[in-house]
Amino acid sequence: MRNWAGNLAYAAHDLVRPTSLEELADVLAVGGPVRALGSRHSFNDLADTTGTHVQVDGLDDGRPAVDLDTGTGVVSVNAGLRYGELSRALEAEGRAVTQLASLPHISVAGAVATATHGSGDSNRSLASAVVGLELMTTAGELRRITRDTDPEVFAGTVVSLGALGIVTRLELATVPAFQVRQDVALDLPWQTVLEHFDAVTGSAYSVSLFTSWDEPTVRAAWFKSVVSDGGGRRPEPVPGLPWAEHDVHPVPGVDPAACTAQHGVPGPSHERLSHFRLDHTPSAGEELQSEYLLPRRHAAEAIEAMRALGPRVAPLLLTGEIRTIAADDLWLSPFGEDSIGLHFTWHPRGAEVAALLPVIEDALAPFGARPHWGKVFAADPVALRAAYPRFEDFRALADRFDPQGRLRGGYVARLLG
Structure with a gap:
């Protein structure tokens, strides 16, 4: 059994789908390593185990789903x-x-x-x-x-x-x-983005900037704006944005049929906030993904560091994306303060991507970058432990909930030790 992208063969010897809480308890009573498995969208072995995988998508606990x-x-x-x-x-x-x-x-x-x-x-x-x-x-x-x-x-x-x-x-x-409209602007000059970063990302409810890092401009900016009282206008963070007249896919040259509606057509928020439609397969899954999260206050410096690596990154990249995320208080969340995310969707060339990741991580290290837990990255567990102030509290919590360590498989085993 493999993950969604096909780059990882799970080590689990069994997969079970309990249909009741009693069945789930019976599975756990057997003993041995066990891990929950969701939609298999992790690109590393975070969810892996040498024992039993459990999916709860068919579980009926007596309440509506x-x-x-x-x-x-x-x-x-x-x-x-x-x-x-x-x-x-x-x-x-x-x-x-x-x-x-x-x-x-x-x-x-x-x-x-x-x-x-x-x-x-x-x-x-x-x-x-x-x-x-x-x-x-x-x-x-x-x-x-x-x-x-x-x-x-x-x-x-x-x-x-x-x-x-x-x-x-x-x-x-x-x-x-609530309703949202989506508008796509093309070829934003980097100088405009860097000098007016707050204006660009703050001009809509959700903004994503797509780039391959070696391009002279930001290839596409996706603006998702809340529509109130049936109206809503296209955002104008800076004057003269060139708006797309055709549908756009995040990956250049790919048919945009799987993408959510663009050109300012209002629709329910869930049909606009995601880039892709639920009833379409966004890709064949033959890709790898990485993402690094870092404090927003370092946005300009981090973007410039990535642009300097553009000639090395672009040949392996399907597309890159810049996003912004507000802070939260969760212990193992990388968003301890307002942050940006630098996302990479790679060609499925695992060895070449693996060789490049330490270079990217070294370039972003001065800005406190931390990897997305479910993507591919090179950072070793010791470094990641030190990056989370409440990590030892979390380790103690894991010891209390799972004293035998049965849930410690894959990367979680290496992280918790």
């Missing part, structure tokens, strides 16, 4: 549900999540556990919407942890890398449903 409390706006969700499915169900109830990642195909639990994010100066990671979660420990104990009832440890249980238990359900804050 999407259970909205209309009084509080909090929705309780089956952990294996995909964000696109959740968003459609919420839209039917007049609600929405505040942010989505590029793909709506990823599972809620997997995205939360790895601090996956979208873009937007005021938008935090997907994990920041969590107000409570339920998980089953390796001892078979079902635990519910919320921000209100467990304030001392809650921030350590959300971005957990799957090291605390099998998450069965998450509770997310929602907002009233």
Whole structure:
């Protein structure tokens, strides 16, 4: 069995899909290594195990898969549900999540556990919407942890890398449903982006800048703007932006049919905030991905450092993306302050990408860059431990929830030691 991209063969000897909490408890009672597996969108062995993989997408705990409390706006969700499915169900109830990642195909639990994010100066990671979660420990104990009832440890249980238990359900804050329009500008001069970075990224609810790093301009800027009262105008962060007259895909030369609607056509937020449509396959999966997150205050310097590496990066790159993310308080989230993300979608040339990653990480190290947990990177576990001030608190929490270390497989085993 392989991951979504096909670059990793899992070491697990078994995959189980329990249909009830009792079945899940029986799986855990057998003993041995075990790990939760979501939509398989991790590009490294973070979710791997030499034992049993558990998927909870078919689990029925006696409650609806999407259970909205209309009084509080909090929705309780089956952990294996995909964000696109959740968003459609919420839209039917007049609600929405505040942010989505590029793909709506990823599972809620997997995205939360790895601090996956979208873009937007005021938008935090997907994990920041969590107000409570339920998980089953390796001892078979079902635990519910919320921000209100467990304030001392809650921030350590959300971005957990799957090291605390099998998450069965998450509770997310929602907002009233809203409409978004998407407009794409082409060929923004780098000088404009660097001199007016705050104006560019702050001109819409969500902004993504696409580049191959060796180009003389930012190839495309995707602006996703909230539409109020049926209106809404195209953003103008700087005068004279050249707007695309045709649909655009993030990867040059690829058919944009899989992309969400552009040219300012309003639609539900979940049909615009992701770059790709739920009912389309965004690519064949034959790619690798990396991403580095760093404080926004270093944006200009980090971008210039990457531009200097452009001639080395571009031949291996399908596309690069610059995003912004607001700060949160979660222990293993890389967003301790307002941040930018430098994302790389690579050709599936693993050895060449692996050789280049240390070069990129050295260039970004002065700016406090940390890798996305679920992408490919070179940073060793010792360096990553030191990059998270609450790491030792998290290790203690993992020891308490999983004293036998049964959940420590793949990169998590190397990280926790």
